[in-house]
Amino acid sequence: MGLIQKSQLKSPWVLHFDCGSCNGCDIEILAALTPKFDLERFGIVNIGDPKQADVLLVTGPANKRNHRVLKNLYNQMPQPKLVIAVGTCACTGGVFHNCPNVLGGVDNVVPVDVYVPGCAVRPEQIIDAVVLALNKLAGLAQSEEEE
């Protein structure tokens, strides 16, 4: 069992969904994949297909139009799965907090495991967030084993 758990920690494939952000965080996520930051060091691949993804990176506030898309994508991801809210908007709505069409943070729609503040977030923060999320997954897997 140890081997599989280790694999889960070593190979988080991410799915990125833009929920209505300003693009700042999106391009930083992409930037995190590029040579300077190279998320692939951690086995991270931007897979783009919810059915094969482990980590859902959400940017931007949930709004009245796209919350169903977010929900759908989350439901199409098999367990174990993690959700990381990337950016201030995804955490709370941020600068869009009083926009009429915005529901607020994405935790209104799907359960969020890690919140990353920043507008826009820096690639280093994304790396930190993934490490945090994986720690949480490790904790989860351990507690399951105890049961």
Next chain:
Amino acid sequence: MAIYGQTLVALTVGLPVVSGLASLVLPGKTIRSVLVSVTALVLIGSSVSLLGISEFTYNPGHIYETAVLVLDFALLFYFLYVGMKSKSLPVIGLSLLQLVPVAYFEFVLHGVKVENILLVDRLSVFLVLIVNVVGSVVVVYALSYMEEHEHHLQLKESRQGRFFFFMLLLLGAMNGMVYSNSLYWLYFFWEITSLCCYELIRHDGTAEANTNAVTALWMALIGGVAFIGTMFVGYYTVGSIALTKIMTAQLTPILLVGFAFLALAAFSKSAQFPFHSWLLGAMVAPTPVSALLHSSTMVNAGIYLILRIAPALKGTYLSLVIAAVGAVTFTLTAILAIRQKVSKRVLAFSTIGNLGLIIMCAGINTSLSYTAAVILLFFHSISKGLLFMGAGVVENRINSRNIEDWEGLIGKLPFTTTVMLVGMATMFLPPFGMLLGKWVAVDAIISTPLAFALPIIILICIGSAATTFFWGKWLGYLTVTPMTAQKQVKETLPTPYRFAMMGLLAVSIVFSAGAPYIINNFVNPLIGEAYKLSVTSTLMEVNTGIGSFLVGPFWIATVAMVLLGVMITKKKGGVIVPAYLGGENVPEKPLMFFTTADGEAEASVSTVMLQSEIDEASLNKFAVIIGVLLIIVMFLVEVI
């Protein structure tokens, strides 16, 4: 022993004719069913019994010879009548081209006398087996099919008597043909198959059916004319029209022209380029007709003729041209089949292509290639019969011949579709027999001189990839099922359907798995008559000396894999989730997605046809031109 053999010969030729006549005369569905079923059983039984008999000759007697003569003239006059009725110049012309020379040949030259009129050897027996087993199954299948068909057409008066008469007559004529040693008798039975073919194609009586039937007829009549050419050549060079005499005679250019005539006849019957259009037109007939024409009878007549004369042509240029015609046909039809929409047209192109492959193998004319040809012939008949029967059932169920409507058929007609899927797999995938044949064919090609083999190698490479393509995409399209966990649909089928399809399926699988046995016991003895043996097969393996096909281990591995796969996937199980649709799935509706203004749209898929890439019209034209050119070359090479 001889008596026993002669009885079986008489049975296989006479019984279908008699029971066919009976079905024409006797009314009633039950009587007909019983009659046909019994005939089928007897035919299967007697053809299997024939396997135990070694070579013998047989002269039926004067009365039969006279009868053949009279009937032949009657037949030719009928063709003339048909030509006049349908105002078809080719039919009239070709009928006259036969009538006059035959009359001259018979009444002036008295050339039809032959010592051994009938000759039963391994090749005949093998062909009889194919004709009767597959043919009988198709005829039984037709019992159910024609009921549904006539119900569908809402006919007031049943025309099934006529239908089964010609079906059975076709079987009888085929049997008679493969026994014939006299070219005249061969020619006579040949013309009867043409007649049956004509009558069966126009069975439904629509305008399209009539036109296509006439086309089929005049193309078949070209074969008849070619036969007469051979008869004259035989008479003037060898002094006899017995096949055995002609084949053993010293090859002279004139004699080769005679063989070229026979090859031409074979091409016209086997629908090789440029004669492929009649077989495509024959699709208008009820499906059992197609099943019969494509699998075991009609087209096999041409193959039989080529296989029969091939040993005499060893090492001639004529043989190479025959191979070239086959190879070109194989490749071009495989490409054309990709873009066909009508299910039966795909099957038809596949038939033409596979016949081309067999003719190519016969033309290459080595021991190995001849083996390949026989294996291919055997398995092709079974698989194609199966596929046509499946296609017929589907057609009657969903009222469409368009394969675009076949999407996800496995959910609607699980039994028939499974039969079809396996049937398709037997056509092009290992470890089934057709692929074994193709594999032997490739081995055969590389053991021939390169200068000649290279173009054929390239044609085969392209052709077999295209074959995989068009079968595979069709096979895949049948499995396109929506994502919901749906209830298993029960499919009810009449017994003849079930019997026919299950029977042929079982035959196909068992013989594929037992291919080494088949090769040892049926194919090799047949090869041994004309060639040195080159394929050795043990219980598990077929070895050509160039490669080895491990039939046994392959089957064991495949079966083990399926079992293991079922076990593991059962254990793992899984939750069925809707398809990926960009996250806009409509809840509870697996194939719908939200689109503009929150409207719902259905995600759909089309078939793969490469319609904009393959230009059928110009390819067809090209095929005809190259076919005509090759035939001209075929007659010219003798001069060299």
Next chain:
Amino acid sequence: MALNTSTIISIVFLAAMPFLGGILMGVDRRLTARMQNRMGPPLIQPFYDVLKLWAKEPYIANNIQPLMAFMYLGFAMLAASFVAFQLDLLLMLFTTALADICLIVAAFSAKSPYSYIGGRREFLVMLSYEPVLLLVEIAISLVTGTFIIKGIRAYETPLLLLLPAAYVVMQVVLVVEMKKSPFDVSGSAHAHQELVRGVYTEFSGYTMALVEVGHWVKVVTMLAIVGLFWAPNPFIGTALALALFVGAILIDNVYPRLSWQRMLKTTWTIGFGLVIVNLLALSFGGVI
């Protein structure tokens, strides 16, 4: 069957094939990363991926799909065993086609437009590399006189010296087979494309793991065939195979994805053209 040394070696080789494939994929990802001036994942990353996928919650598209995914791996292994036990090369090719068909049926059966178009493209991939590979194999056996690998290995002259063009053609075949740019039309390992994941779109969890391993095995099988080009010395053969492997990665990194029409044109013209020229040269040279 008596267990002798060569049989044991064959069994070990067969069992090692998936692992070899995994390591090669790791090397591939590492090399690709380095070519892009990145550090890249650990070498055994592909194993992490597959193990993780295996343990994920099983999501399937329908009941046919998992079985077909398993059959894909199974037939890929069967094809590999033809190489491992030094049997018939031609049969190996047909078995590979069978594996491909299984993958495509799995993709088709999901009735998802993306995986369907991916499957359609996978057919075109087959259409483009199969005849060429068949021709190369025929060329090999025209030279050696046999399709059986054991016989090919017993041939004394290294094939590379006789069939240099066929070796070059194998590079094209390998690029297509490894699903690398410019011919990753049906679904590439990790690159994004218009079809999301193409033929892999509807696989998830253990079905994806099966397909992934199947792909590794197929790549190793193909490399093993390349190794035949210098059969007398297995080390040089391996080096030849690895050279093409690195070549494929290099090509992947310097080309964008081209259309399937282009793929078909390239493989057919290069494949048929070069092999025919090579064979004709050999024929005039009197070798065959």
Next chain:
Amino acid sequence: MSKQTKGNKLTVFPYGPQHPVLPEPIQLKFVVDEEKIVDVLPNIGYVHRGIERAIELNDYRRNIYICERICGICNFMHGMAYTETIEKLTDTVVPVRASYLRTIWAELARLQSHMLWLGLFAESIGFESLFMQIWKIREIVLDLNERTGGHRIHLSTNRIGGVGKDMDANLISTYFKQLDKLQKNYDPIANLFHKDAAFKEKTQNIGILPKKIANHLGAVGPVIRGSGIPQDMRTTGYEAYGELDFKPITYDSEDVYARALVRVDETYQSMEIMRQALKQMPDGPILNKNEKFPEGTAIVRVEQPRGECFYYGIGNGTIHLERCKIRTPTMPNIPPLLHMLVGYEVADINPIVHSIDPCISCTERITYVNKEDA
């Protein structure tokens, strides 16, 4: 459509809102015949947040930040356009140095955006290593961004009446140095875009947008310049552009390749403009504070990386704007996009969609009418 394809069953599939090639949610419903695109229907609104309404609700001084976050890529230009609008409404004169700084940073943003686009475009055509290469170089621009404004993406240096940060001599020399480094690294990539045969094959003769139709459908920015029409808002001479020497870049081949080349050349152009501006920039104040409340109407048009951006503001003398209408460049480019797509293959979807450089978060604001006021 040709005769042959008539009556075939068609494939229908949604492209987006989540799609790995699209960083942003937009849905295009495609109807394809085998692989040929027959019809395409756009579905937008996934990023709609109601920013225009929020601008009306907020204190007008706070809106710079929300405007900047209309789009993270052209954030500086949105902030600039908004401040220009307010400056027009409040009759504020911007100091010369401030307008030069704005010009420099606007071009820096263009540089960043075009590099980002070139990378994304490379990835969309399956050229991952080129994507990595371009984005590696782009880090130089982001570095300059961070040195200037303290953040990699959002500069946030616009203030009403000028700019909030100045550049000292040290920073200016860094700019020159980094620009040279950037250009040196960028040359081989530009060379690739101009000359690589495979790249040409992938992008030439697809997504054709004839000059006439481009004009008719109102395309803007590199899209219309790729169709040979030299339309560039910078030539109107806002901020310091009037004093700088540049010409709009156009290509005549009307296809995806032309649009890519327009952007490739514009990166050089941006670098050149920045160098000119940095050299010509006078000393002086950078902020001119004005406490008036906005009144009247104003229209501002700036050239963003994606094309013309249009701001229309109505002030009523209070702390709130009466109305603020923003038309961003992607919106007018969507109808031309639909025209470009039909008739090409599925494989061409990515390059064609990316050729307009879609910025959906820019696009998605609908007109919001307050019932009580109307």
Next chain:
Amino acid sequence: MPKLLGTIIRNLFSKPATVNYPFEASPLVEGTRGSISFNMDRCDQCQDCERVCPSAAIKVYPDDKKIEWDQFKCIYCHLCVETCMHKAITALDHVQSPDYKKSVTVFES
């Protein structure tokens, strides 16, 4: 000849451009806009920062002399730093780290 070939081969034999971030520090640029900190001794609860904050991340409770700063709502624009007349807000250059839960930093005198 593909134009990228030279670059690719050069890349292969040169050191990766990657900063191995969590294991080695990422070089921080001077003047990065990071978190903020309130110096409550200088603050006179004028609420200017609360008014200008574009995302309403700062809440000033003048009665309790307490400031709540929601670091998950803050957009790190440092407008408050610019605005504060008493220079009571310090701009830090380290960015806020991610967390499992959203939390609010409270500054009390």
